[in-house]
């Protein structure tokens with residue numbers, strides 16, 4: 001880029017305006033750094049506080065007090081003076097390989113906003129890109145009418161929409177119970193909840209129970225779950241699931257078939273909401289070159305970070321569920337810690353000042369994480385749902401089945417990157433977000449090794465498709481293009 | 488199938504648009520994907536690979552199953568675009584879209 005344009009130059013960019021990003025941006029800007037907060041959504045809030053500024057669901061008891069806490073994060077952001085750019089899709093974060101003529105090496109951020117692309121230069125970036133629902137591959141999960149429970153919750157928060165007709169929820173994990181509870185408050189119809197939590201998980205989770213008993217969520221979580229169990233039909237020990245359309249048809253969901261105690265049962269369904277946990281949304285960190293590791297307890301890949309969220313790439317840190325699942329309150333505190341460290345790295349505060357300011361945030365973070373290990377262990381999905389049967393589509397974009405992945409392994413495919421060339425698996429527009437975790441698990445199980453050994457897709461920017469029309473707005477010397485795409 | 492909660496104000500917030508040329512109504516703030524679901528349209532495209540029907544799955548911009556044509560531009564993520572007055576939303580035939 002030529003001379004820096006002050007409108008496109010900041011000390012710190014924060015990507016993601018969920019709890020982590022909101023807290024990080026507010027704190028960093030309140031200490032005098034120039035900060036821009038970027039998010040592809042039109043409104044701040046991230047996933048948990050989605051549409052908190054404008055939700056049509058005004059009856060506060062429906063979404064619950066944890067949701068409305070999000071509104072409290074907006075005032076500090078406004079007061080902090082941080083620039084807030086909603087509707088900005090970040091498709092590249094890159095640190096050029098070499099210093100510029102002036103000896104500096106600012107980070108370049110490629111984004112699209114209002115239909116045109118722009119580049120920002122910043123000295124530090126905090127990625128707070130949050131989580132996504134763990135892919136839940138079952139036969140028929142691509143049928144219209146099958147959605148993620150989190151997706152259905154987005155419809156409730158942003159539009160006040162609830163399922164009508166026969167509705168089945170299936171899976172496990174806190175978010176499934178929360179949504180069921182929110183539907184109860186809203187008076188929505190749920191025909192059944194099919195609980196896939198494996199019985200055996202209790203054995204592994206029990207030793208971790210003492211930690212969970214000190215968790216601030218225990219009381220709330222139990223109350224919510226008991227109310228759901230009392231008022232709705234909950235069917236436990238479900239070991240297999242299948243979504244089916246009309247006989248011979250594949251245009252819409254008609255029924256859900258489940259296995260319990262070895263017997264198959266069928267429920268008519270217009271809507272099936274699937275959920276078995278959330279995993280870090282790490283595409284941007286991965287494409288930025290941040291090292292990542294396999295987390296056995298959460299059974300997912302997570303970028304490697306230190307206790308401030310700093311990654312293996314200088315000037316790039318992570319905060320919130322994008323760095324490993326800890327929940328919204330933990331995300332908020334992690335955002336503050338990452339902001340303090342960024343201020344320190346930029347020379348705005350000394351090490352001592354950073355460490356002192358961090359004390360209450362770290363204590364709150366520890367509190368928020370109390371009991372996580374119990375939840376992670378209890379809600380680890382069964383292998384049958386992580387590495388599904390041969391006839392199940394794992395890559396929705398290219399329509400590749402688990403069987404095809406296993407066949408490729410037999411032909412010598414050793415990991416997800418090879419699966420791309422064998423099968424085109426992970427080459428579609430979702431860039432592996434909906435198949436990566438499953439492909440890792442299927443290959444690992446087939447080879448009889450740990451997912452850590454199998455690895456994950458190596459991603460390249462842009463992490464979101466950009467159109468030529470959007471790119472037309474960019475300066476286009478070869479060096480500029482190299483900086484964005486080939487760092 | 489999805490319905491709007493009864494207490495939600497829609498009258499003053501109504502947005503008129505079209506789905507494959509048919510008039511439809513949504514609420515301001517709805518994404519295009521939400522607006523389709525609210526109008527009983529669960530399938531919004533067919534896939535280029537097998538021609539199977541697909542509808543919105545993640546509602547957060549990661550699955551790309553909500554692709555539709557908006558005002559003549561194909562392959563837009565319906566869950567990431569807000570519905571606007573007069574918008575022409577068309578469901579997509581996957582095979583045709585590839586040839587475009």
Ligand SMILES: Cc1cc2nc3c(=O)[nH]c(=O)nc-3n(C[C@H](O)[C@@H](O)[C@H](O)COP(=O)(O)OP(=O)(O)OC[C@H]3O[C@@H](n4cnc5c(N)ncnc54)[C@H](O)[C@@H]3O)c2cc1C
Pocket residue numbers: 015016017018019020021038039040041045046047048049066088089090091128129130131132133150151153154175178278281284319320321322326327328331463464547
């Ligand atoms: C669909 C869904 C619903 C959830 N609902 C709840 C709930 O009701 N209660 C609860 O306790 N937990 C919920 N969670 C769990 C969630 O992970 C929370 O713990 C919390 O939202 C995490 O906060 P965060 O700040 O880390 O990220 P998030 O809140 O997820 O925020 C991340 C933000 O980053 C933005 N982003 C990501 N990539 C880019 C990019 N490339 N360019 C621009 N912007 C980008 C996203 O648009 C998003 O707004 C939900 C998770 C999901 C996936």
Ligand code: FES
Pocket residue numbers: 520542543544545546547548549550551552553554564565566567
């Ligand atoms: S519904 Fe998944 S990208 Fe829109």
